[in-house]
Amino acid sequence: MILEGIVTTQSAVGEINIAPMGPRVDADMTRFLLRPFNTSTTYRNLREHGEGVLHVTDDTLLLARAALGRLDPLPPLIPARSVRGWVLPGACRCYEFRVLSIDDRTERVSIEVEVVDSQTFRDFFGFNRAKHAVVEAAILATRVHLLPRAEIDAEFAKLAMIVQKTAGEQERQAFEFLRTQVGLLRESEGPIRIRTASRLHFGLLSLPGCDHGSPQRMFGGIGMMVDQPSVEVLVHKSERFTAEGPLADRAAQFAERCAASLGLSQAVHVQVVHAPPDHVGLGVGTQLGLAVARGIAELTGQKPDAVSLAKHVGRGLRSAIGVHGFDGGGFLVEGGKLAESDISPLVGRWDFPDDWRVLLILPKHLTGAHGLHELGAFADLQRQSALPLATDAMSRLILLAMIPALLERNLNVFSDALYEYNRKAGEMFRDAQGGIYADPWITHAVETLRDLGVRGVGQSSWGPAVFAIVHQTDAEPLAAQLAERVEHREIIVARGCNQGAIVARP
Numbered sequence: 124m125i126l127e128g129i130v131t132t133q134s135a136v137g138e139i140n141i142a143p144m145g146p147r148v149d150a151d152m153t154r155f156l157l158r159p160f161n162t163s164t165t166y167r168n169l170r171e172h173g174e175g176v177l178h179v180t181d182d183t184l185l186l187a188r189a190a191l192g193r194l195d196p197l198p199p200l201i202p203a204r205s206v207r208g209w210v211l212p213g214a215c216r217c218y219e220f221r222v223l224s225i226d227d228r229t230e231r232v233s234i235e236v237e238v239v240d241s242q243t244f245r246d247f248f249g250f251n252r253a254k255h256a257v258v259e260a261a262i263l264a265t266r267v268h269l270l271p272r273a274e275i276d277a278e279f280a281k282l283a284m285i286v287q288k289t290a291g292e293q294e295r296q297a298f299e300f301l302r303t304q305v306g307l308l309r310e311s312e313g314p315i316r317i318r319t320a321s322r323l324h325f326g327l328l329s330l331p332g333c334d335h336g337s338p339q340r341m342f343g344g345i346g347m348m349v350d351q352p353s354v355e356v357l358v359h360k361s362e363r364f365t366a367e368g369p370l371a372d373r374a375a376q377f378a379e380r381c382a383a384s385l386g387l388s389q390a391v392h393v394q395v396v397h398a399p400p401d402h403v404g405l406g407v408g409t410q411l412g413l414a415v416a417r418g419i420a421e422l423t424g425q426k427p428d429a430v431s432l433a434k435h436v437g438r439g440l441r442s443a444i445g446v447h448g449f450d451g452g453g454f455l456v457e458g459g460k461l462a463e464s465d466i467s468p469l470v471g472r473w474d475f476p477d478d479w480r481v482l483l484i485l486p487k488h489l490t491g492a493h494g495l496h497e498l499g500a501f502a503d504l505q506r507q508s509a510l511p512l513a514t515d516a517m518s519r520l521i522l523l524a525m526i527p528a529l530l531e532r533n534l535n536v537f538s539d540a541l542y543e544y545n546r547k548a549g550e551m552f553r554d555a556q557g558g559i560y561a562d563p564w565i566t567h568a569v570e571t572l573r574d575l576g577v578r579g580v581g582q583s584s585w586g587p588a589v590f591a592i593v594h595q596t597d598a599e600p601l602a603a604q605l606a607e608r609v610e611h612r613e614i615i616v617a618r619g620c621n622q623g624a625i626v627a628r629p
């Protein structure tokens with residue numbers, strides 16, 4: 124059976140720790156099994172100094188206070204008789220023990236101990252429902268970060284009735300202390316805010332079904348993160364999966380999918396504070412999915428990287444530029460993947476120069492290809508035989524032109540190579556798109572920018588977002604000139620974003 128008690132331990136340098144623990148015991152109490160979490164001080168101390176003392180007590184106030192952190196001041200303590208440790212003389216009885224073995228392969232550690240001495244100080248008070256209610260409430264209070272709010276509130280309401288009917292002064296105080304602490308813990312456990320950048324995709328490098336020799340990698344390509352427009356969400360613990368704000372339905376679907384994939388019973392409410400429209404070539408779906416997943420992971424104390432998060436929300440199926448960009452921003456090159464279910468590894472990441480800007484031109488009336496249309500475009504591609512040659516030429520543009528130009532801050536060389544790369548990528552989809560670009564509006568925007576002397580211009584992903592790489596001094600004048608010549612559009616002057624998503628508690 125499990126006996127709920129209080130364990131005192133000390134660290135290698137003699138700091139005393141007092142924590143409620145429920146060891147597995149037999150009636151004869153010659154040995155027992157402690158099960159502390161690997162994050163607990165009790166576990167750390169017993170690893171450093173394998174001796175301690177288990178106390179049986181009816182002092183519910185001490186138990187409640189010890190459950191929620193360091194006791195200050197410490198209760199009365201006397202040195203143990205047979206181990207280097209400390210005894211609580213206010214307890215009913217105590218068992219001094221020595222560690223026999225520690226198995227810490229799992230989160231919940233198993234520590235087998237042998238009892239080397241025991242003492243009895245006073246009688247146990249006896250059964251009292253309020254004392255048991257405080258023990259239950261103390262356990263709940265140590266799990267606030269793991270359990271849904273509604274479950275804790277419902278349990279506390281039931282326990283409060285028992286305390287009200289059967290408590291003495293000590294139990295009343297203990298219960299009030301726990302109720303207040305749970306409230307405070309909650310406040311510090313407010314929502315998680317995640318802000319992430321947008322992704323530009325400059326074109327896929329290689330496609331399924333093309334013979335590039337072996338091993339054949341699919342997709343791959345280049346892209347970058349821009350600081351605007353950003354995706355920002357607040358993820359709150361909640362009883363049901365709900366969402367509000369732009370793209371709310373997608374956010375709620377991502378949340379539900381992610382929680383199921385992580386095996387969590389915790390539901391969340393997602394407040395989408397900002398999100399650009401979906402399917403415009405800015406990779407918004409991936410950024411939103413990853414932001415929601417990251418919020419859920421943070422709320423439940425997990426820190427998976429973006430690649431793991433992407434798997435939990437089903438993103439990164441073709442290109443993984445947005446996934447890697449969520450982690451670290453920058454100008455990114457990925458080399459494609461071998462199997463459908465993989466996420467392409469990141470080949471390289473470079474900071475985008477601080478004094479370059481990206482003009483983004485977004486039409487108000489178009490959205491890009493996605494879903495079935497996108498898959499249809501891939502099917503068409505598989506029939507084309509010129510693709511391996513395009514892949515070769517594009518690889519050369521990346522390695523011999525764009526990356527060195529980026530490192531040397533040579534805007535013209537970088538821009539020329541990017542323009543050519545993007546056209547070659549578009550050429551592969553000519554049949555599906557009806558041209559190098561996906562819409563006559565995009566062709567018009569690209570040609571206008573080229574007329575204005577901008578060299579690094581193209582379509583991001585399936586469009587319709589058009590990008591132009593310019594020097595910071597030219598950005599605003601060019602935006603103004605463009606505004607006069609291209610209609611029905613929004614123009615954004617963005618910077619490269621050289622950092623990953625920002626995660627904070629507001």
Ligand SMILES: Cc1cc2nc3c(=O)[nH]c(=O)nc-3n(C[C@H](O)[C@H](O)[C@H](O)COP(=O)(O)O)c2cc1C
Binds near residue numbers: 141144145160
């Ligand atoms: C009655 C009771 C029994 C508990 N049993 C355990 C346990 O067996 N293992 C554990 O890791 N935490 C247990 N806890 C929670 C710990 O006491 C709590 O997390 C404490 O903050 C961890 O202590 P430490 O980090 O000071 O060692 C229990 C709490 C209560 C109120």
